[in-house]
Amino acid sequence: MKPSERLMHIREAWGNGRLNVASLTLGLDQVFHEARDYLSPDDASEARSQWNRIEVFNAILLDEYRPPTAEEKQELDRLVDEFRTFIRERLPEGR
Structure with missing residues (x-):
């Protein structure tokens, strides 16, 4: 499956x-690893930074052993959409 x-x-x-x-x-980490070979070094760095913001939520929620609040879910939705848009805009056609 393509990234x-x-x-x-x-x-x-x-x-x-x-x-x-x-x-x-x-x-999303798997997508990043699959896509980074097709990204410029600067774009790969930015994609990693975006993924890291999502990972912070994951770490907090795992540490506190709870699901996201409604506000956290909205923020995660926004971060995921930003990551998705960034990757899709920078991947070569057909990837």
Whole structure:
């Protein structure tokens, strides 16, 4: 599966509540690792920074052993959409 396709499936599953934050973070990390070979060094660095912001939420929620609050879910939605848009805009056509 292409990184852009995997990203679409992950976002859809997250939006439908089929993924928890840990699974979301792991899936996005896999997308990053698959996509980074097609990104410039600067774009790969920015994508990693965006993923790191999502990982911070994951670490906090795992540490506190709880699901995200409604506000945290909204922030995660925003961060995931930013990551998805960034990756999709920078991947070469067909990736």
